[in-house]
Amino acid sequence: MATEHELSDFLKSVEKRAFKRSLFHVRDEEAALDIVQDSMIKLAQHYGDKPPAELPMLFQRILTNSTLDWFRRRKTRNAHVTRLSDLEGPEDGGEIDFLDAYLAEDPSQRVESAEDSARRMQVLREIELQLQELPARQREAFLLRYWEEMDVAETAAAMGCTAGSVKQHCFRAIQALSKALRARGINA
Known part of the structure; x- marks a missing residue:
């Protein structure tokens, strides 16, 4: 059984990655934050008493389902409103940097030249763009x-x-x- 401290530590450890994962799917920062928050609340309410080893799988499943629910609600809401295509134009233009954020968690572990660092960042940015596609x-x-x-x-x-x-x-x-x-x- 996970203690309150273990559950809190787990949620802190996954919050950034969960947000970036949701952001990749919904491409809306506010919606991604809501999805992650709802997923964390559901995990705490319904599965907080599970062993710590089970929390990662449960959370990933909840996050996936919450994301799918968001798309279903959006589809239903849009079906009831006249054509929204002009409102759903291009995204805000915000740059997604999930790999940068992920790799920057412990920069002290990396020793590389400025050229290597610049090349790595270019590759990571390109991967980010291609992941969206x-x-x-x-x-x-x-x-x-x-x-x-x-x-x-x-x-x-x-x-x-x-x-x-x-x-x-x-x-x-x-x-x-x-x-x-x-x-x-x-x-x-």
Whole structure:
């Protein structure tokens, strides 16, 4: 059973990554914050008494479901209003920097030249841009497997699909990212 302190520590450890993951899906900072907050509240209310080892899987599943719920509510709301395409134009233009933020968590662990650092940042920015272009399921599988470092079974459980589907989504995501990077002359 997770203590209040363990639950609090867990939520603090996942908040930034959860926000960036939600932001990749919904592309709206306020909505992403709401989704993460709702997910954290649901975890605390319904699963706070679970063992600490179960919290990551439960939270990822709740976050996925909350994101899907947001899209369903949005679709329903838009169906009841006249054509909103002019209101749903391009995003705010805000730059998403999930990999930068993720890697900047402990900069003291990296020693590299300014040139290497600049090149790495260029590659990371390009990956961020290309991640946004992936289909939602591929992006989700990729982020869970390689960013959240879940294994195939955990990712399948979080996404509500089979292990084979996770492998296929990840394979396609990696292929698309590699192709896009090569097209830009980046050998990552």
